Amino acid sequence: MTNGLSLSSVLPTPAKDVAVCVVGAGAIGHAVADAIRHDEVPGVHLTAVLCSRSTVAETEHALEASDLVVEAATVAAARELIPHVTRLGKDVVVCSAGVFAECADPEVLVDGPGRVLLPTGALGGFDILAAAARAGTADARLRHTTIKRPTALGVEEALTAPREVFRGSAREAALRFPKTSNSSVTLALATLGLDRVEVVVVADPAATETRHVLEWTSPVGRYELSFTNAVDPSSGGRTSAVTALSVLEVLAALARGVGPGVVVVEPAG
């Protein structure tokens, strides 16, 4: 700063707005589309919102008109969309990250040159965990405990106390709870991989919010990160409201040319 340069003057500035198509008009898709419509993300504009009734022609037209696609639908939709969009050379922000639990190698779904970008979703702290993983993962351990209300997990039984309903790998969690373990998959892909992150799922009849606890141990440090998330009321108590906001962080980062979590100081005026 003393030499007259502000931090952002050395960052690349994208030449034009990023044109975004949102796939899925539920809790996340609706919130993301609304925020873009209301100009809450500078440098980004909305081309279309596709729903499950959209025709093939509407879908193709929307993809053609977009630079980037936000998938906020289902694992099944992500399974079809990822190879298709990446083959067109466009990036796709994927909320239904659980789709990667179906693949021995996540890269097989990505038929480039486009890329898949996974938002941190309902979690955070990936920066420090990925940094710690750089020191080596052989002696690292990571556990993700999710605590949600029983109906959000598909647990029909009337519980009177919290109950552990699952313990296994992130891959197994996503296959067992495809609608509520996407964040475990993203976390695993950012750190130790799908088969080495332990996931515990707890159904708590008293839960009014969703809790996620991450416990990391490795030679470089021990971290415990705890997230208590308000749920999006339109998601049946299932989806943490911050997930849509994390998608907006990815879009804002793309428009600015720097990753989420980086503090950018803009020039004055």
Ligand SMILES: NC(=O)C1=CN([C@@H]2O[C@H](COP(=O)(O)OP(=O)(O)OC[C@H]3O[C@@H](n4cnc5c(N)ncnc54)[C@H](O)[C@@H]3O)[C@@H](O)[C@H]2O)C=CC1
């Ligand atoms: N990465 C993360 O941290 C999180 C990921 N998720 C996942 O994100 C996805 C979206 O979540 P929500 O908005 O809460 O779900 P939602 O159920 O509220 O909305 C999904 C919408 O997608 C629509 N849809 C289904 N198939 C479609 C298709 N082929 N094309 C277009 N639309 C389609 C549905 O009709 C529905 O309106 C889900 O897979 C959910 O499990 C949810 C929370 C956190």
Ligand SMILES: O=C([O-])CC(=O)C(=O)O
């Ligand atoms: O929204 C949340 O708290 C987490 C979730 O459903 C998921 O990871 O799929």
